[in-house]
Amino acid sequence: MSRGKLMLGKLVGLGAAGLLQLAIWVSMGVGGVLFFAVQIVLDPFSFVYCFVFFLLGYILFGSLMLGFGALGTNFRESQQMASLWGFIGSVPMFAQVVLVEDPHGTVARIFSYIPFTAPVTMMFRYTIDPDGLPWYEVPAVICVLVISIIVALRLSAKLYRVGLLLYGKRPSVREII
Helix, strand or coil: CCHHHHHHHHHHHHHHHHHHHHHHHHHHHHHHHHHCCCCCCCCCHHHHHHHHHHHHHHHHHHHHHHHHHCCCCCHHHHHHHHHHHHHHHCHHHHCHHHHHHCCCCHHHHHHHHCCCCHHHHHHHHHHHCHHHCCCCHHHHHHHHHHHHHHHHHHHHHHHHHHHHHCCCCCCCHHHHC
C-alpha cells in the first residue's frame, strides 16, 4: 500500500467521523430551529453554503494537520504541531465584532480570500447578510479554497512521507524541504 493511499485513508476516515458528528449536531439543531421557526427567518441556502465551506475547511485543515503532525517524534509533539493550524483557523473568531458589524467591509473581504480564514469568514458573511454578497464572491472563494486544498494535500503527502521515513527521529529543516 502506498503512503499516499495510507494518508488518504486516514483523512477520509477522520472526515467521516467529523461528518457523523456534524450530522448529529445538525439533527439536534433542526429541532431547535423548527421550534423557533416562527420567530426566526432563515435563508435555506445558508445551510448549503455553510456545509460547503465546512467541508472545504475541514479538508484543508485536516490535510495540513495530518502532514505537520506526522513530523513529530511522539504524540505530544505531533499534537502541538497540528494544533497550530487550529489556532490559525480560529483567527476570524478574534475579529468577530468587525465581521458582524460590517460583513462586507475590507477586513471581511481580505479574510475571505486568505485560505486559512476563508471558511469561517464566508460562513459569517453569508449568514449575516446573504443579499450583500456579490454574485462572484462565493465561487471565487471556493476556487481559492480548492486550489489551496490541492497545494496542501501535495505538501502534506510529502511531509507525511518524511515523517514515516524518519520515524522516531526529529527531521531537520533541510530534510523537510
